[in-house]
Amino acid sequence: MIKSEKERLATEMSYDKYNFRYDTKDYKVIFNRGLNEDVVKEISRIKQEPEWMTEFRLKGLKAFQEKPMPQWGANLNEINFDNIIYYMKPSDSKKTWEEVPMFIKETFDRLGIPEAERKFLAGVSSQFDSEVIYHSVKKELEEKGVIFLSMDEGLKQYSELVKKYFGTVIPFDDNKFAALNTSVWSGGSFVYIPKNIKVDMPLQAYFRINAADIGQFERTLIVLDEGSQCTYVEGCSAPRYSSESLHSAVVEIIALPGSKVQYVTLQNWASNIYNLVTKRSHAYKDASVYWIDCNLGSKVTMKYPSIYLLEEGARGEVLSVAFAGKGQHQDAGAKIIHVAPNTTSTITSKSISKSNGRATYRGLLKVYPDAKNIKSSVKCDALLIDKESRTDTYPTIEIDEPTATVTHEATVGKIGEDQIFYLTSRGLSEEEATTLIVLGFVQPFTRLLPMEYAVEFNRLIELEMEGSVG
Amino acid sequence: MTSMKIKDLYVSINEKEIVKGLNLEVKQGEVHAIMGPNGSGKSTLSFAIMGHPKYKISSGDILIDDESILGLSPDERAKKGLFLSFQYPAEIPGVKYSNFLRLALNSKRKYQGLEPISVMDFHKIFKQEIKNLGIDDSFASRYLNEGFSGGEKKRSEILQLSILKPKIAILDETDSGLDIDALRIVAENVNKMAKKNNLGVLVITHYQRILKYLHPDFVHVMVDGKIVNSGGKKLAEELEEKGYSIYVKEVAAE
Numbered sequence: 001m002i003k004s005e006k007e008r009l010a011t012e013m014s015y016d017k018y019n020f021r022y023d024t025k026d027y028k029v030i031f032n033r034g035l036n037e038d039v040v041k042e043i044s045r046i047k048q049e050p051e052w053m054t055e056f057r058l059k060g061l062k063a064f065q066e067k068p069m070p071q072w073g074a075n076l077n078e079i080n081f082d083n084i085i086y087y088m089k090p091s092d093s094k095k096t097w098e099e100v101p102m103f104i105k106e107t108f109d110r111l112g113i114p115e116a117e118r119k120f121l122a123g124v125s126s127q128f129d130s131e132v133i134y135h136s137v138k139k140e141l142e143e144k145g146v147i148f149l150s151m152d153e154g155l156k157q158y159s160e161l162v163k164k165y166f167g168t169v170i171p172f173d174d175n176k177f178a179a180l181n182t183s184v185w186s187g188g189s190f191v192y193i194p195k196n197i198k199v200d201m202p203l204q205a206y207f208r209i210n211a212a213d214i215g216q217f218e219r220t221l222i223v224l225d226e227g228s229q230c231t232y233v234e235g236c237s238a239p240r241y242s243s244e245s246l247h248s249a250v251v252e253i254i255a256l257p258g259s260k261v262q263y264v265t266l267q268n269w270a271s272n273i274y275n276l277v278t279k280r281s282h283a284y285k286d287a288s289v290y291w292i293d294c295n296l297g298s299k300v301t302m303k304y305p306s307i308y309l310l311e312e313g314a315r316g317e318v319l320s321v322a323f324a325g326k327g328q329h330q331d332a333g334a335k336i337i338h339v340a341p342n343t344t345s346t347i348t349s350k351s352i353s354k355s356n357g358r359a360t361y362r363g364l365l366k367v368y369p370d371a372k373n374i375k376s377s378v379k380c381d382a383l384l385i386d387k388e389s390r391t392d393t394y395p396t397i398e399i400d401e402p403t404a405t406v407t408h409e410a411t412v413g414k415i416g417e418d419q420i421f422y423l424t425s426r427g428l429s430e431e432e433a434t435t436l437i438v439l440g441f442v443q444p445f446t447r448l449l450p451m452e453y454a455v456e457f458n459r460l461i462e463l464e465m466e467g468s469v470g
Numbered sequence: 471m472t473s474m475k476i477k478d479l480y481v482s483i484n485e486k487e488i489v490k491g492l493n494l495e496v497k498q499g500e501v502h503a504i505m506g507p508n509g510s511g512k513s514t515l516s517f518a519i520m521g522h523p524k525y526k527i528s529s530g531d532i533l534i535d536d537e538s539i540l541g542l543s544p545d546e547r548a549k550k551g552l553f554l555s556f557q558y559p560a561e562i563p564g565v566k567y568s569n570f571l572r573l574a575l576n577s578k579r580k581y582q583g584l585e586p587i588s589v590m591d592f593h594k595i596f597k598q599e600i601k602n603l604g605i606d607d608s609f610a611s612r613y614l615n616e617g618f619s620g621g622e623k624k625r626s627e628i629l630q631l632s633i634l635k636p637k638i639a640i641l642d643e644t645d646s647g648l649d650i651d652a653l654r655i656v657a658e659n660v661n662k663m664a665k666k667n668n669l670g671v672l673v674i675t676h677y678q679r680i681l682k683y684l685h686p687d688f689v690h691v692m693v694d695g696k697i698v699n700s701g702g703k704k705l706a707e708e709l710e711e712k713g714y715s716i717y718v719k720e721v722a723a724e
Contacts, residue, residue, distance in 0.1 A: 416560065417523065418560045419561075419562055421520075421522050421544060422556065422559055422560040422562070423560075423562070423570075424543060424544040424545040424548070425545075425547075425548055425553075425554050426545075426570075426574040426630065426634065427545050427548035427549055427574050427577045427578045427581070427634070428545055428573060428574060428577055429543075429545050429577070430545070432573070432577065433545075436562070436565055436570065436573070437562060437565070439564070439565065440562050440564030440565035440613070440614075441563070441564055442564070443563075443564030443565070
C-alpha cells in the first residue's frame with residue numbers, strides 16, 4: 001500500500017508545480033467541439049486573412065480528412081477528433097508587458113519567464129491556447145529589419161513574404177497532422193532575419209495549453225536570408241486535466257546560403273497530451289541548421305526534426321533528448337536528407353526511460369545518388385532506469401551514393417551498481433545518485449542550452465526522478 | 471572519539487566466503503595498515519565496511535561507536551563518518567567534479583544541521599586543497615573520474631577525503647599507480663589529517679612502500695580472510711624483507 005501510494009505521488013507530483021489552471025471565463029471566443037469546413041472558414045474570418053490562406057486551410061482540411069491515421073510509431077487510435085476544441089481566444093494581443101492580464105503574468109512568474117524577459121529583453125512571444133497574447137521585439141532588432149511576430153500578425157503585415165515561403169518546406173498534405181495544422185493553425189511565430197544580420201540574443205517563444213480539450217496548432221515559419229544567424233528557443237507546457245489534449249505544431253525553417261540557425265525546444269507537457277509535431281528545414285549552400293529538441297512529459301510524442309541539405313556545403317545537426325516516464329511513449333528522432341554533394345550531418349539522440357515508460361529512437365538518414373563525399377554520423381544512447389522501462393531504436397539508413405562516409409553507433413546503458421555505490425559512499429542518497437547520473441547523461445545536451453533553460457531543464461529532470469528509487 | 475570495531479566478521483560474495491573471522495578496532499587519530507598478499511580479502515573487507523550491496527555479511531558485526539552499521543546504506547555510513555578511498559573509482563560521465571563534490575559536502579552538512587556551503591566558499595576550499603595535493607586547476611571542470619590517469623584517480627580520492635573530512639577513512643591500495651613524489655604528497659596529507667583532524671586511517675596495501683611516508687601506529691598482516699599477526703612499524707619492515715611466505719605456509723598448515 002505504502003509503495004503504491006508513493007508511486008502514485010511520484011507520478012502525480014511531478015507536475016504539481018505546473019498544475020495551475022485557470023477558468024476560461026475571460027476568454028473572448030470559444031468554439032464548439034469538432035472540425036468541419038465552417039470551423040476552418042470561421043477561424044480564417046476572425047483573423048481577417050487573405051483569401052489564399054483561407055483556401056490553403058481548406059486544402060489542408062481535405063487532406064486531413066482523407067488521410068488515414070498513421071499506424072506506425074506510437075498508438076494514436078484513441079484520439080477523438082470530434083471532442084477537440086479547435087479555436088479559443090483568451091484576450092486581445094498585448095504589445096507591452098503591463099497590458100498582459102494578471103493570471104497570465106502569474107503563470108510566467110512561476111515558470112521564470114519574466115527573468116528570461118528581463119535578461120534578454122529580446123523577443124518573447126507567448127501563446128495561450130490558440131492565440132499569441134504577448135509579444136515584443138527589442139527596438140534594436142526592429143531597426144536591423146528583423147521580423148519577429150506572431151504568425152497571424154506576420155501574415156497581416158508581410159503577406160507576400162509569408163506567401164512566398166509558407167507551406168513550401170512542409171506541404172499541406174505532408175502527413176495527417178501537418179494537414180490538420182494547416183487547416184486550423186493559430187499563433188506560432190514568424191521570423192525573418194535579413195541578409196548578413198546576426199542576432200546574438202535568442203528569440204524566445206513560449207507555448208501553453210491552458211484549457212481542457214483544446215487543441216493547440218501553432219505554426220512557425222523562420223526564414224534566414226543569406227549570411228544571417230539566429231537562435232530561436234521555444235518552451236512548452238500544459239496543466240494536467242482529466243481529459244486528453246492535442247498539440248500539433250508545424251515548424252518550417254528556410255536557411256538561405258551562408259546562414260546559420262539554431263532551434264531549441266524545451267517542452268514539458270502534462271502526461272495526457274498528444275504531442276505530434278512536424279518540424280522540417282531546408283538548408284542551402286553553406287548554411288547550417290541545428291535542431292536541439294528536448295521532449296519531457298506528454299502521453300505520446302512523435303517528433304522527428306528534419307533537415308534537407310539541398311546545396312553544397314550545407315550542414316545539419318539534430319540533438320534529440322527524450323525522457324519517458326510512467327505511461328509515456330516518446331517516439332522521437334531525426335531525419336536528414338543529403339541531396340547535394342559535400343554536405344555533412346550529425347544526429348545525436350539521448351533517451352531515458354523510467355517506470356514503464358518507453359523511449360523510441362526513429363531516424364532516417366538518406367543520401368541521394370550523386371550526393372558525393374557526404375559525411376554523416378548517427379549516435380543513439382539510451383539509458384534505462386529500472387527493469388520496467390523500455391527503449392527501442394529504428395534507424396533507417398538509405399545510401400545511394402558509394403562515396404558517402406556514414407557512421408552509426410547505438411548504446412543501451414543501465415545505471416551501474418558501482419556508480420551508485422561510489423556516489424552513495426560519498427553521502428548522496430540513492431535517489432540523488434541516480435539523478436546525478438541521469439543529469440550527467442544528458443549533459444552534452446544541457447550545455448548547449450541558454451543558461452536559464454539549462455537550469456530549468458535540470459530542475460525538470462530532477463522532478464521526473466523524484467520517487468524513482470525505493 | 472569515534473571508533474570503528476570489526477567483530478569476528480565473515481563476508482562472502484557470490485556465495486564464496488572471502489573474509490573469515492576478522493577482528494579489528496580503529497580509533498580516530500590512529501593509523502592502521504593492513505598488509506597482505508593478493509587475494510587475501512583486503513578489498514572485500516573495505517567494500518563490506520562501506521556497505522556494497524554485493525558483499526554479504528554472513529556473521530559478525532561492524533560497529534561505529536558501539537552501534538552496528540550493518541543495516542545502514544552506504545550514504546548513511548558516510549554520514550556516520552566513514553569514507554572509502556577506492557582503488558578503482560567509478561567513472562560518472564557528464565558530472566562535473568566540483569559540482570559532485572559540493573553536492574556531497576552539502577549532503578553531509580545537511581545531516582549535521584548546517585546550511586549548504588555557497589559556490590564561492592566551496593571554491594575557496596577546493597582551490598586550497600588542490601594546491602596542497604599538487605592537482606591541476608582544470609580538475610574542477612573535468613567529469614568525475616572520466617579519463618583520469620591512475621595517479622589522478624588516487625589524488626582525486628584523497629582530495630575528496632580532505633574536503634569531506636570523515637572520522638574514519640579506509641584507503642584501498644592508494645599507493646598503486648602513484649609515483650614516489652605523488653606518494654609522498656598523498657601520505658603527508660593523510661598524516662596531517664590524522665594529526666590535525668583526528669582522522670582514523672585504515673590503509674590497505676600490498677606493498678610496504680607507502681608506509682615509509684605514512685607512519686602507521688599499527689600494522690596487521692591479513693592472510694586468507696583474517697588477521698594473522700599484528701604489531702608496530704617494525705612488522706612492516708620485516709614483511710618487506712621476508713615476504714608473506716611464512717604466513718601463507720602457516721595458514722596452509724592449519
